[in-house]
Amino acid sequence: MTVRREGDVVWLEGACRVEEAETVVGLLGAGMRTVDLSRCQALHAAVAQVLLAFRPALRGGAGGSLPARAPAPGADRGWRSGDKRPRRR
Amino acid sequence: MSDDLLSAFVEEARELLEQASRDLLALEAAPADGAALEELFRGVHTLKGSAGLVGFDAMGRALHAAEDRLSEVRRGARAVDAALVEALLEVAGQAERWVEAVAAEGVVPAGEAEAADALCARLEAAAGGPVAERPAAATAAASVAWAEALRAQAPDGAGHLIAFRYVPASDSYFAGDDPVSVVRGVPDLALLRVAPAMPFGELAAYDPFACNLVLTGASRAPLAAVRAAFRFVPDQVQLVELPAIESPAPPTSGEGRARSIRVDAGRIDALAAAADDLVVAKNAVAHLVAQAAGFAPAALARGLMAAHADLDRRVGRLHEGIGRMRLVPLAPLFRRFPPVVRQIAGGLGKQVDLVIAGDGVEVDKTIVDGLYEPLLHLLRNAADHGVEPPAARRAAGKPVPAVVRLSAAPAGDEVLIELADDGGGLDMGRVRATAAARGLAAAEALEAMSDEAAADLIFRPGFSTAAAVTELSGRGVGLDAVRSRVAALGGRVEVHSARGAGTRFVIRLPVRVRLARLMMVQTGGETFGVPLETVVEATRIAPERLTPVRAGRALVWRDRAVPLVSLAGLLDMPEPAGEPDELKVMIVRSGDQLAAVSVDAFGERIEAPLRPLAGVLARVPGLLGSSLLGDGRVLMVLDVPELIG
Amino acid sequence: MTTVLIVDDSKLARIVVGKAVAALQPEWTRVEAGNADEALAILAAQPVDVVLLDFNMPGRNGLELAEELRGRFPDMPIALATANVQDEVIERARATGATFVPKPITEDGLRGFLSGAALKLRQAGA
Numbered sequence: 001m002t003v004r005r006e007g008d009v010v011w012l013e014g015a016c017r018v019e020e021a022e023t024v025v026g027l028l029g030a031g032m033r034t035v036d037l038s039r040c041q042a043l044h045a046a047v048a049q050v051l052l053a054f055r056p057a058l059r060g061g062a063g064g065s066l067p068a069r070a071p072a073p074g075a076d077r078g079w080r081s082g083d084k085r086p087r088r089r
Numbered sequence: 090m091s092d093d094l095l096s097a098f099v100e101e102a103r104e105l106l107e108q109a110s111r112d113l114l115a116l117e118a119a120p121a122d123g124a125a126l127e128e129l130f131r132g133v134h135t136l137k138g139s140a141g142l143v144g145f146d147a148m149g150r151a152l153h154a155a156e157d158r159l160s161e162v163r164r165g166a167r168a169v170d171a172a173l174v175e176a177l178l179e180v181a182g183q184a185e186r187w188v189e190a191v192a193a194e195g196v197v198p199a200g201e202a203e204a205a206d207a208l209c210a211r212l213e214a215a216a217g218g219p220v221a222e223r224p225a226a227a228t229a230a231a232s233v234a235w236a237e238a239l240r241a242q243a244p245d246g247a248g249h250l251i252a253f254r255y256v257p258a259s260d261s262y263f264a265g266d267d268p269v270s271v272v273r274g275v276p277d278l279a280l281l282r283v284a285p286a287m288p289f290g291e292l293a294a295y296d297p298f299a300c301n302l303v304l305t306g307a308s309r310a311p312l313a314a315v316r317a318a319f320r321f322v323p324d325q326v327q328l329v330e331l332p333a334i335e336s337p338a339p340p341t342s343g344e345g346r347a348r349s350i351r352v353d354a355g356r357i358d359a360l361a362a363a364a365d366d367l368v369v370a371k372n373a374v375a376h377l378v379a380q381a382a383g384f385a386p387a388a389l390a391r392g393l394m395a396a397h398a399d400l401d402r403r404v405g406r407l408h409e410g411i412g413r414m415r416l417v418p419l420a421p422l423f424r425r426f427p428p429v430v431r432q433i434a435g436g437l438g439k440q441v442d443l444v445i446a447g448d449g450v451e452v453d454k455t456i457v458d459g460l461y462e463p464l465l466h467l468l469r470n471a472a473d474h475g476v477e478p479p480a481a482r483r484a485a486g487k488p489v490p491a492v493v494r495l496s497a498a499p500a501g502d503e504v505l506i507e508l509a510d511d512g513g514g515l516d517m518g519r520v521r522a523t524a525a526a527r528g529l530a531a532a533e534a535l536e537a538m539s540d541e542a543a544a545d546l547i548f549r550p551g552f553s554t555a556a557a558v559t560e561l562s563g564r565g566v567g568l569d570a571v572r573s574r575v576a577a578l579g580g581r582v583e584v585h586s587a588r589g590a591g592t593r594f595v596i597r598l599p600v601r602v603r604l605a606r607l608m609m610v611q612t613g614g615e616t617f618g619v620p621l622e623t624v625v626e627a628t629r630i631a632p633e634r635l636t637p638v639r640a641g642r643a644l645v646w647r648d649r650a651v652p653l654v655s656l657a658g659l660l661d662m663p664e665p666a667g668e669p670d671e672l673k674v675m676i677v678r679s680g681d682q683l684a685a686v687s688v689d690a691f692g693e694r695i696e697a698p699l700r701p702l703a704g705v706l707a708r709v710p711g712l713l714g715s716s717l718l719g720d721g722r723v724l725m726v727l728d729v730p731e732l733i734g
Numbered sequence: 735m736t737t738v739l740i741v742d743d744s745k746l747a748r749i750v751v752g753k754a755v756a757a758l759q760p761e762w763t764r765v766e767a768g769n770a771d772e773a774l775a776i777l778a779a780q781p782v783d784v785v786l787l788d789f790n791m792p793g794r795n796g797l798e799l800a801e802e803l804r805g806r807f808p809d810m811p812i813a814l815a816t817a818n819v820q821d822e823v824i825e826r827a828r829a830t831g832a833t834f835v836p837k838p839i840t841e842d843g844l845r846g847f848l849s850g851a852a853l854k855l856r857q858a859g860a
Contacts (some may be wrong), residue, residue, distance in 0.1 A: 017849060018849045018850065021262075021298065022297045025295055025297045029292065038444070038494055045261075045270070045302060048269055049297075052289075053295055059590075263811070263851070263853055264811075264833045264847075265835075265849065267846055320824060321834045323825065
């Protein structure tokens with residue numbers, strides 16, 4: 001179990017695999033607006049794609065900007081454009 | 090056509106094109122980004138007008154066609170799709186080449202009508218409506234456009250890059266491919282963008298298992314290594330070599346996978362030092378070449394200059410190559426921490442999960458070696474001060490096991506290392522009170538300070554106090570030690586905090602240490618650094634050898650008359666009183682000229698990371714940067730040729 | 735009920751692969767074949783949903799078998815297990831729509847293919 005719902009927050013934990021994309025779509029489609037990645041260690045492209053499409057607020061740890069929690073190191077450029085996520089400098 | 094007008098055109102066009110490329114990429118990632126669309130439209134419109142002003146009709150025509158497409162989008166008559174973005178990127182790429190041609194030749198190139206026609210046709214085709222399949226004919230030309238756009242994002246001096254564009258088939262997830270993990274396997278990744286291939290459309294009908302991604306990026310690794318990372322999806326990847334702007338591309342061999350051998354680190358260090366020496370020796374040759382140019386026969390002088398330019402390039406490449414040999418992954422360093430954190434947390438009666446990410450990122454060995462202490466300090470700090478005791482966490486509705494996340498990610502020439510906890514965050518009231526109590530700032534100043542600025546005070550020496558010191562984090566060393574350690578590695582550290590949500594330390598470090606070889610000199614009781622490569626010779630001169638000249642004094646050095654100035658004079662500092670028995674002078678090259686600069690004393694020669702100056706100092710002429718000395722003093726490094734002007 | 739056919743000339747390899755499949759998809763039924771002919775005989779005798787082929791086999795190799803199976807089962811998830819391959823083999827396998835699984839086969843190496851296959855079968859069944 002690597003997708004967990006807690007209140008209004010979707011937690012992605014450990015290694016998130018392809019199957020989980022559907023669960024995450026279900027939760028985000030049902031109106032959950034925040035995804036917590038602080039316990040996430042790897043994100044399958046299908047799950048990353050869901051986050052790109054639904055654009056939930058992403059948080060992890062102290063809610064930082066480090067792209068390591070995006071699908072891969074350095075991926076921030078693709079995520080940044082038009083992104084509604086709060087992004088700190 | 091006046092030169093002024095053309096150079097103004099070049100300057101403006103470069104800016105507009107850079108912005109346009111950014112906007113296009115933003116649009117590609119988020120086709121509904123209205124702000125990017127507006128900015129792009131304005132930029133293209135302005136540029137079209139400018140092209141007309143300098144009589145560059147071909148460029149004006151291509152931009153006009155682009156503007157037409159964009160105004161259709163603004164009207165809502167068509168959507169931004171991949172084909173359109175690619176066509177526009179192609180226009181931007183061609184416009185950039187045109188502008189650079191104007192910059193290089195000083196005239197508007199003639200006979201570009203065909204290129205303009207081709208672009209108009211591409212835009213016309215892209216307007217044919219949303220295309221489900223990428224048009225085959227476009228890929229060759231378009232590939233250049235996306236690769237060029239990537240290059241625009243690459244950090245300066247990124248050198249030779251392999252750009253890739255990976256468009257997984259829509260059934261990739263069923264085939265068991267994970268494009269993100271494929272891209273993670275690309276060695277030495279310098280840039281990565283992940284964007285939807287097609288707009289997502291209605292989310293209610295979102296298909297979680299239809300792959301809809303474009304992954305573009307660039308790697309510093311050789312072509313063969315990048316190709317190997319994509320070996321199982323060759324049909325979905327385009328690779329384009331982006332040669333380094335200045336130096337020619339190193340030959341990429343057809344060798345298969347990267348082989349490795351073990352080499353003693355000491356030998357690599359020795360090699361690196363030898364390469365540094367070679368750079369200095371090469372600079373000495375540069376001076377001789379310039380001298381020879383004065384009286385050698387023209388053909389010989391040209392030959393010497395060409396040979397020197399070649400030497401310069403090759404030495405540069407050697408230096409760069411050896412620098413890369415010193416890159417090692419962070420993983421072994423990061424792996425040392427989990428047991429330590431468990432032990433620390435256990436001692437405090439807390440549960441802390443250390444989550445590690447991005448430990449495949451590579452940085453200079455010196456940096457890895459120097460990071461253990463500061464990271465350990467921050468981890469202790471997080472476990473001790475950052476994470477709340479279990480009872481407090483329960484009361485705050487948080488899971489009892491706290492998460493401390495240690496992660497690294499490349500960011501151009503830098504690596505970002507982040508240490509984030511999900512604890513209580515900084516208590517800004519207490520930070521201000523402590524800062525006031527320790528006399529770090531006046532009470533009014535503290536009141537006026539933003540939280541961000543006030544939080545930065547925790548790095549100040551003297552902030553950690555005996556009262557705040559605990560068994561673990563204390564030991565009389567505060568976060569100031571972390572900051573100075575990181576600074577000594579050429580990096581910087583900052584803290585971000587959200588009350589109740591956690592504290593996050595962000596360390597930015599250069600991937601490669603740039604050690605400057607400096608000569609220390611003293612004048613007026615102060616010490617400055619001068620890069621060794623600008624100093625031709627440091628010597629002592631008897632005052633008799635000075636001759637007065639029209640504007641001041643000169644000395645004869647190796648049969649040449651060299652003007653003499655004092656460093657104190659250059660820096661507007663008081664001149665030393667009286668005439669010393671002998672003058673200590675640096676012979677410095679300034680452009681083609683030599684100058685002698687007198688100083689009070691020569692100091693030792695050191696190697697230290699050179700940091701560019703920030704803030705108000707950044708624009709002070711004559712200052713190259715600063716270096717932190719081993720004893721914590723800051724050494725200002727002078728650009729002597731610029732001071733002489 | 736999902737059936738996976740494991741084709742490898744090495745008995746040991748079939749055991750290792752079988753264990754990995756069992757760990758990842760415990761519900762699936764596993765059948766084994768030692769070469770291409772045996773595999774075809776099994777396919778003629780019972781329904782098979784997923785095929786895992788070793789590339790290096792005496793007689794017809796895994797790629798040839800994959801190409802033949804693709805002609806008969808256009809949508810069947812097929813994996814080709816191999817230690818190292820030439821570009822030409824990769825190209826042909828991609829054209830066939832087979833997924834590469836690195837050898838030696840591990841749970842991690844097999845996970846992507848089996849997850850994808852499971853998704854595909856579920857969607858086809860839905």
